[in-house]
Amino acid sequence: MGIEVFMECNVPRLLTDGGGQVSGAVGYRRTTGEAVALAAKAFVLATGGIGRSWKYTTNSWESTDDGHALARWAGAELIDIACMQFHPTGMVWPLSVRGTLATEGVRGDGGVLRNSDGRQFLFDYIPPMFAAETADNEAEADPWYEDHANNRRRPNCG
Ligand SMILES: Cc1cc2nc3c(=O)[nH]c(=O)nc-3n(C[C@H](O)[C@H](O)[C@H](O)COP(=O)(O)OP(=O)(O)OC[C@H]3O[C@@H](n4cnc5c(N)ncnc54)[C@H](O)[C@@H]3O)c2cc1C
Structure with a gap:
């Protein structure tokens, strides 16, 4: 399609013209260190998430x-930077697997999310559209795993 793809190429800086318009980018090839200069009429950044800001993460x-x-x-303004998507279950021990994702299935199969106080904090954030099918508190949710038919499930983030 006439598109040139720069695999394994890192861009550390965008370049702006005198009016503040982004007009170029500088980069380097990760494999060789060779410098790359890019010019374009428009730039779209699709650089993914910020998960590596955290010490333990399943992110790349x-x-x-x-x-x-x-x-x-x-010079761009950022909006909604507090909106961060993350996967809430992962391995922490042993060290060799720390940061590896633990499937959503662990929560469907009885796993429980707690905050650092040991509290099941997701009861504070039940979306209205799921309220009717979700237990109101821990005591109501506890029997759900053994008896789905007669109990409402715990909020467990997916
Ligand atoms: C372990 C794990 C499992 C997941 N499982 C699922 C799943 O089952 N289903 C699902 O729908 N989603 C899943 N996701 C989420 C999904 O992978 C992401 O939402 C999606 O990949 C985000 O796409 P993106 O294009 O925004 O960013 P990314 O796929 O992260 O792409 C961003 C790209 O930008 C490049 N980049 C960043 N900075 C620079 C720079 N300075 N210069 C040059 N290049 C740069 C990066 O190298 C990367 O290639 C999972 C994520 C993880 C971490």
Whole structure:
């Protein structure tokens, strides 16, 4: 389709013209270190998430928030940066698997999400559209795993 793809190429900075318009980018090839200069009429950043901001995460090593930084350095305003999607279950021990994702299935199969106080905090955030099918509190949710038919499920994030 006439599109040139720069595989394994990192962009550390966008370039702006005198009016603040983004007009170029500089990068380097990860494999060789060769410098790359890119010019275009428009730039779309699709640099993924920021999961690597956290110590333990299932996100790729690439999710380092580069895109937000590139945009900010070029003068862009960011919105809704508090909206962060994350996978709530992962491995923490042994060290060799720390950060590996634990499937959603663990919650469907009885796993429970708690905050650092040990509280099942998702009872505070039940979306109205799921309220009718979700238990109101821990005591109501506890029997659900053994008896789906006569109990409402716990809120468990997917
Ligand atoms: C372990 C795991 C399991 C998942 N499972 C599912 C699933 O089952 N179903 C589902 O729908 N979603 C799943 N997701 C989520 C899904 O992978 C992401 O939502 C999706 O990949 C995001 O796409 P994206 O294009 O926004 O970003 P990404 O796929 O992260 O792509 C961003 C790209 O930008 C590149 N980049 C970043 N910074 C720079 C830079 N400075 N210069 C050059 N390149 C840069 C990165 O190298 C990367 O290739 C999962 C995610 C994880 C981490």
